Amino acid sequence: MKHNLLSLLIFFCCAITTQLLSQRVWAQTASASMTLDQLKAIKAIKIANLDKDTYFKSGGFILDRYEERPAYVFTYSDGITRKIYLYKVFTAEDTKDLGLLAIYKNEKSGEVKPFVIPGASADRKAWDAYIDDLKYVGEKEPGLMSTLSFVLSREMANLLAGGAGKADEGGDKKKEEYNFCFAADASVTLADGSTKAISNIQTGDVVLGYNAQSKALVPTQVTGVDTHTGTFELAGVWLAPVNELTADNRNALSAPTRIEATANHPVMTATGRKALGDVQAGDVLYRYDAASQGVSAYKVVRTEKAIRSVKAVYNLVTESGAYLVDETVVLDK
Known part of the structure; x- marks a missing residue:
C-alpha cells in the first residue's frame, strides 16, 4: 500500500512539474505545437552515443543538449547507476521549439527509455501520450520515475530562481545558434x-x-x-x-x-x-x-x-x- 502511494505521488509530482517546466521554458521561446505524430517520430530517434552526441539533426528535428548539461547521474543502494539526459527539440525547417526529450538509461541492463515532453501549447493527444509513458513505461523500471522527477524538479527550480540559460536579451535562443x-x-x-x-x-x-x-x-x-x-x-x-x-x-x-x-x-x-x-x-x-x-x-x-x-x-x-x-x-x- 505504501509503495503504491509513493509511486502515485512520484507520478503526480513528475506530471505537474513537467507541465510547469514546459510553460516556463516555452513561454520564453518561439514555439510550435507538437502533434502526436511528431511525438512518436521524436521518440523513435536513436542516439548512437548519449555522452558525445549533444547536437544533431534527425528526421526533420534538431536535438540540442539542454543548456549543454552533462547527464544527471544517480547511484542508489542497489549499486545500479542510472542516468537522465535532456535534449531540447526543435523543428529543423524553422527551428521552432517543440519540447524536451528526456532519456533514461540503466547502466547495468543497458535499458534506454525515451520520454518526449511536449511544449505547453502541444496537442492534447501528445500530452496524453506522454502521461501514458509515465504511467505504463516509467513505473515498470525501478528508479526511473524518481530520477526523472528529480531532474525535472531541479530544472524547474533553476528556472524559478532566474536561470535562463543561453538566451538572448528577449529570452529567445537565436535561430542562428542552430x-x-x-x-x-x-x-x-x-x-x-x-x-x-x-x-x-x-x-x-x-x-x-x-x-x-x-x-x-x-x-x-x-x-x-x-x-x-x-x-x-x-x-x-x-x-x-x-x-x-x-x-x-x-x-x-x-x-x-x-x-x-x-x-x-x-x-x-x-x-x-x-x-x-x-x-x-x-x-x-x-x-x-x-x-x-x-x-x-x-x-x-x-x-x-x-x-x-x-x-x-x-x-x-x-x-x-x-x-x-x-x-x-x-x-x-
Missing part, C-alpha cells in the same frame, strides 16, 4: 580532387571526407544538404602552412588562406573538434595537400569574428562526418 553553415560560394572538394560550390552539392554526391582515426582523406557520400535563409554573420580564420612558418627564408612566405563560416561551425584542430569562432591564433587546422593526396598542418595566424553577412547558408551531412571546405577539414554538426 545553423552551422557556410556561404553559397564556399568550395567543397569532391572525391576526384575537383571542387564545387556548396550550394551546388546534392545528396548522393561523393566528396572527400576525413577519417580522424587514420588521419586520412577518404571518399564519403553526402547524405543530406541543409539550407537556411535569413541574415547570417560569418567568422573568418586565416591559415598559413606550419612548414613555412618554421622556414628560415621568411621573405618567401605565401599569403595566408582564409576559411569562413558561421562562428559555431565545427572544424578539426590538432586538439580535436572546435567551433570556428573559438579558434585562436596558434591553433592548428588541417588542409588538403594535392601532392600527397593527404592533409597538411596549417597554423592560424589571424581570426575575425564577423567579416561579412550573407542571406543563405549551407551545410552538408556526410557518411564520414567530415568534409573539405575551401580545402580545410570541417566537421558535420
